Amino acid sequence: MLLKTTSLSFAYPGQPSLSFPDFSLSGGEALLLLGKSGSGKTTFLNLLAGLLSLSHGEVILDGTVLSSLQGHRLDLFRGQHIGIVFQKPHLIAALTVKQNLELAQFLSKKKGPSPLSLLQDLGIASKASAAVGTLSEGEAQRVSIARALINTPKLILADEPTSSLDDEHAQRVITLLKSEAAKIGAALVIVTHDQRVKSEVSQVLELKSE
């Protein structure tokens, strides 16, 4: 098993604690995380990424217990092994497309594939030296996927990656995520309430709001 969670729970200050179902994933597998608004989907994702600290339970990624890491070691581990795709692309506007990828490489201190060849794979090599502000929404989302992939992570987390895209682009983004994750043997977790995505992924985990 590449990714395994056991009895995760988390509580925001002054609120009842949320518990999450256990699951495990092998490399190359994809999981769809469904749930209504407020069911804690994003919180679950943040826990998987180590962005929030657990009140209970364990996240084990490739043999490493996430909660055993502290401070900069956790940050570095996240940079090297977890790629995150957000709802909006959130690229660094002061940098070009290629520089955004180079920044991710610099911060993770990991030597991955060259940014240009990755952009070529994703079909946006022509935009390599373009300013981020000149990209279309679909292009920007592909660049953010490239950024999540640049360090060949073991886990790819995608938070509502299709919600602001039209049908055609949504389809392309999901296909891209699946094929790239399979190519590098990473586990893929997609959080969504987008019905268009459901048919694409076989494994589904539904969060019930209490």
Place this chain on the structure above:
Amino acid sequence: MNLLTLSWKYLSFRPLATGLNVILLAFGLAIITVLLLVQHQFEEKMTRDAAGIDLVVGAKGSPLQLILSSVYHIDFPTGNIKMEEAQRISRSRLVKQVIPLAMGDNVQGLRILGTNHDYLDLYSVKFAVGKAWEQPFEVTLGAESAQILGLKLGDTFSGSHGISVGSHDHDQHAFTVTGILAPSGKVVDRLVLTSIESVWYTHDEEGGAEPDTITQGEEEPLAVEEGTELGIDPHLQPVTARGFPVTDQDREVTTLLVRYRNPMAAIQLPRMINSGTSMQAASPAFEMSRLFELLGVGISLLQGLAIALVVIAGLSIFIALYNSLKERKYDLAILRTLGASRGQLVGLVFLEGISLTILGAIFGIAFGHGFLALIVELTSQELVSLVDPWVFLTEELLIFGYALAVGIVASLIPAWSAYQTSIAKQLTKT
């Protein structure tokens, strides 16, 4: 890609705000640079040129004018004094040494100064070529004078009357260059030195048509009378190298540079001269400190302005960093998810603040020197032209220190807020 490049990308992403902050700081630091340079160079030059001169004795008038004209050669002399009276002072037991000076002529605006070899020793000059004057009409050029006049050893030229350019020429007698001094950075660089006799004889020639009358120009430094009754031409006799020139005539000199024999002299001699003779005595140290006191108000005003500008620049940089960080909270969270530590984010903010202020310091120092060069270029005032705008002082490193301090202080709060940024909270906010 590294943190420095990233911070630079962020700065150049907002060129207007960055430019404004850099210029604001640069102006403040430029004023400090100019003040530093001017103050340092004036004080240094003024002290160096007045070293070894305790008292200046000359005709009555403004004491400051007397000092400026006789020590620094920038103002007009107050008039002439009788040599007989001057010699009386040199015989006083309070006096260790007296160097007589005779002025009144110039060549292309450079002053021709009649004096003796003691004056050369006073500034411990070194000769680049040749030697000091020995015969009448032999001159020694200061390094800068030689360059301005374009004269070499053995060349001749004639002086013109008065202290500044534009008067009639003394063309009867040409001066011959017998020596050129090595550059010393002192006032002698810009002088044309000769014997007192040379200055006398130049003016004798003027009155040559009526040898028995006494010319009375405002700055005419001499009484005119041909000394040929002894049957020898004084123009062919060697001049006096030390002390006063020997003459049996009623001659005048312009001023005396006096060195005291003992500390008592500082109390007694000025009073004696000022009340007991028709001359006045002035102390270079006292007059210059009086002058700096007068200029002091202006200097403090400028210093205040400079400090205000630097403080405003610091505030403006703080606000710019703080605002841009508010816009960039999301960026910071993204950086964290990409593997950046809190320390790296803090480093990023400090790098931005410090790059801004270091840029400001570089521009400020460049502006300061450039501005001074412009002033020196545009003005013909001799006092100002003493300043060399391309001298770099170790004190200018202090300006980098100030800039660094401003950068660090302005970055403190933004850096703290970057440190505090919670990634999950930022990312869930839309």
